[in-house]
Amino acid sequence: MRDNITKKYSNGEITVVWKPGLCIHSTNCWKGLGSVFKPNERPWVQMDGATSEQIMAQVEKCPSGALSYFRNDAEAAPEPTSTTPTVEVTFDGPLVITGDIVIKHQDGTEEIRKKTSLCRCGQSGKKPFCDGTHTKVGFKS
Ligand code: SF4
Numbered sequence: 001m002r003d004n005i006t007k008k009y010s011n012g013e014i015t016v017v018w019k020p021g022l023c024i025h026s027t028n029c030w031k032g033l034g035s036v037f038k039p040n041e042r043p044w045v046q047m048d049g050a051t052s053e054q055i056m057a058q059v060e061k062c063p064s065g066a067l068s069y070f071r072n073d074a075e076a077a078p079e080p081t082s083t084t085p086t087v088e089v090t091f092d093g094p095l096v097i098t099g100d101i102v103i104k105h106q107d108g109t110e111e112i113r114k115k116t117s118l119c120r121c122g123q124s125g126k127k128p129f130c131d132g133t134h135t136k137v138g139f140k141s
């Protein structure tokens with residue numbers, strides 16, 4: 001099932017992790033760094049298209065958590081400290097939450113996310129998460 005797919009792309013220094021089931025099609029990645037993120041090509045993430053710093057900066061702008069990265073020498077690095085969550089109310093779009101949060105679902109399950117987008121338009125097919133439907137329905141707020 002697409003929701004459970006995880007793919008990884010490395011340039012030897014960092015690895016970009018791609019979870020297509022979380023993508024809300026914000027277009028941030030390919031509009032922001034089209035030399036690396038090429039949705040019409042395979043592989044669609046081409047790690048030789050920019051420096052590691054540029055790729056990391058762009059991945060951090062992914063609002064859904066579909067894209068993330070780790071440094072390949074992460075074992076040697078200290079554990080990152082947790083961050084105070086912030087909630088950004090985006091124009092005509094979801095609540096983008098950045099920081100360590102625990103989501104408690106109605107069925108009692110819990111999951112930890114570092115970045116996620118929660119639906120604000122009420123039309124998502126994957127509530128509580130945004131699935132990009134706000135664009136199709138012309139949500140304004
Ligand atoms: S949600 Fe993330 S991976 Fe999906 S298009 Fe937007 S920036 Fe790219």
Ligand code: FES
Pocket residue numbers: 093094095118119120121122123124125129130131132133134135
């Ligand atoms: S805010 Fe994105 S689907 Fe509702």
